[in-house]
Amino acid sequence: MNEQEAINLLKEEKAPDTLLRHSITVSEVSLILAFALKENGYEIDLELVKVGGLLHDIGRTRMHTVHHGYVGGKLLREMGIDERIVRIAERHVGGGLSKEDAEKINLPEGVYMPETLEEKVVCFADKIVGMDRVIPLEETLDKFRKELGDESDAVQRLIELKGELAKLLGRDPEDEVKKNFFV
Numbered sequence: 001m002n003e004q005e006a007i008n009l010l011k012e013e014k015a016p017d018t019l020l021r022h023s024i025t026v027s028e029v030s031l032i033l034a035f036a037l038k039e040n041g042y043e044i045d046l047e048l049v050k051v052g053g054l055l056h057d058i059g060r061t062r063m064h065t066v067h068h069g070y071v072g073g074k075l076l077r078e079m080g081i082d083e084r085i086v087r088i089a090e091r092h093v094g095g096g097l098s099k100e101d102a103e104k105i106n107l108p109e110g111v112y113m114p115e116t117l118e119e120k121v122v123c124f125a126d127k128i129v130g131m132d133r134v135i136p137l138e139e140t141l142d143k144f145r146k147e148l149g150d151e152s153d154a155v156q157r158l159i160e161l162k163g164e165l166a167k168l169l170g171r172d173p174e175d176e177v178k179k180n181f182f183v
């Protein structure tokens, strides 16, 4: 699956323009982070990040609840799409969903936390992209705090994810994106 095929697939699934623009922006932001990680010597598949970024929200062609990650993954899996892309979609919601979170919303048993670098990069990029523009992570955290409460694990997990990427990059991932992203 390449970039053009991913965009075609979104269109075939009747993704509205807003979703297409969001997906393209997340893909670009993911790629900036992935490229910086690669430059730092980490093994990361840039093509996978690009395509995973494009398809992470394909589940939103079906629904907008917290289940859209799982639903998107299922859709991609049924199409026979590369399992590494499937997992990017399945594991991108929030800062990932813990086993308890997944149980609470009745998802089948599985892993819903981003584990690979590619999965982490797309998950994080999605949290610093609003509709189709780069926003501070703080804006997303505020939204989560309002929706889920100050003590929510989701907030903590996102802060940890940012910290982890910052450690690997040796700098703030948000700065890295701001420096390289031009609208």
Ligand SMILES: [Fe+2]
Binding pocket: 056, 057, 068, 069, 092, 093, 126
């Ligand atoms: Fe999403």
